[in-house]
Amino acid sequence: MPRVLRLLCLVLLSLSLPCSLPPTLAQATPWGADYFPNIPLLTQDGDHVRFFDDLIKDKVVAINFIFTGCGDSCPVETARLRQVQKLLGERVGQDIFFYSISIDPYNDTPATLKRYAQKFAIGPGWTLLTGEAADIEQLRRSLGLYIEGLENGRSKDHNLSLIIGNQATGRWMKASPFESPYILADRLANSLHNWKQANAQAEAEAPVIRPPSTGEQLFRTRCSSCHTLGDAEPGITRGLGPDLLGVTRQRDAHWLTRWLKEPDRMLAEKDPLAMLLYEQYNQLAMPNMRLGETEVAALLGYLEEETTRLNGR
Incomplete structure (x- = not known):
């Protein structure tokens, strides 16, 4: 070699x-x-x-x-x-x-x-x-x-x-x-099983995909591994955590913002709702994703937009 x-x-x-x-x-x-x-x-x-x-x-x-x-x-x-x-x-x-x-x-x-x-x-x-x-x-x-x-x-x-x-x-x-x-x-x-050469024609005919918003990108990369948003994706069963469709209307905005920023601290303080979710979902703690104010606002904005889009209002 x-x-x-x-x-x-x-x-x-x-x-x-x-x-x-x-x-x-x-x-x-x-x-x-x-x-x-x-x-x-x-x-x-x-x-x-x-x-x-x-x-x-x-x-x-x-x-x-x-x-x-x-x-x-x-x-x-x-x-x-x-x-x-x-x-x-x-x-x-x-x-x-x-x-x-x-x-x-x-x-x-x-x-x-x-x-x-x-x-x-x-x-x-x-x-x-x-x-x-x-x-x-x-x-x-x-x-x-x-x-x-x-x-x-x-x-x-x-x-x-x-x-x-x-x-x-x-x-x-x-x-x-x-x-x-x-x-x-x-x-x-x-x-990894079969090396395939790039297909130039297929690439040329590929549809243009709209770029995701910051909030959507955060949901896909940080949240979708545990949560669904409306219906579960094909081939994937119920999430490890609750479905997030409508969550911006079901939870107090201040509580939800803090939960996204410091769930570990809220669990340590034994916040009643945090503890209820912890027990309800197999005692899997919500991970602290180190989200800042801007990221939390973008994520909550996306969840609200999707709730409006999927519910029609």
Whole structure:
């Protein structure tokens, strides 16, 4: 394998672009047993596995890193992947595999991970894992999911990137965990299995799609993994949280604004309505999405617009 080609692939991976090796080099892919640390890990069922040998060798996979005590991004990542899993159906566990690996192995025991999986109704083919802290850090570094300077062992701040790939072909790419579930499902089900050349004619005939408003973009990326807005999207069942159609008319505006900005604090204060929602929805805490005043206003504006549009008034 020429050194230049290997370096090029590494650069492409770091830029979140697909890295596809020429077919003649399929047997010489750098993404093999010599590249990935074959670290020991423990599943939510207490089974001992090796990262390369048991989890990714000759498989199409989606891998992210979470911790169960996370109160902001991790629940949203998990909820989004749950949508992707539902879209892929029985293929998850057959030719596509999901792995969520804890960055807090001291607290995330197999039993803790199993409870987390049950809360999110995670299905077969999606394994939650823990292990030794040093091994997990080494793995994150090799996958390009560790940011120097951000993570010092005392903080649980971490890179939110999801990595998906096909180990057999050497094709890997980073993806946002807040991406549309349909796009993620298509990449796992199609793009990573079969490399398809761009179709210039299809691109030329593609319809022009209106750009989403700021509020709609926030709903799609931050809210839609747990909430529906009117009807659930095709292939996706009832959300992990309440449907948000009409919520701007059902809740006090001040309460709703504060709930979007600091749900963790409201739960800590045992706000009655916050606690009611917490108990009603399987004790899944609303994550703090770090929304500012402008973002909250845009999101509430979009929810009101959709309520008016869908209700006709």
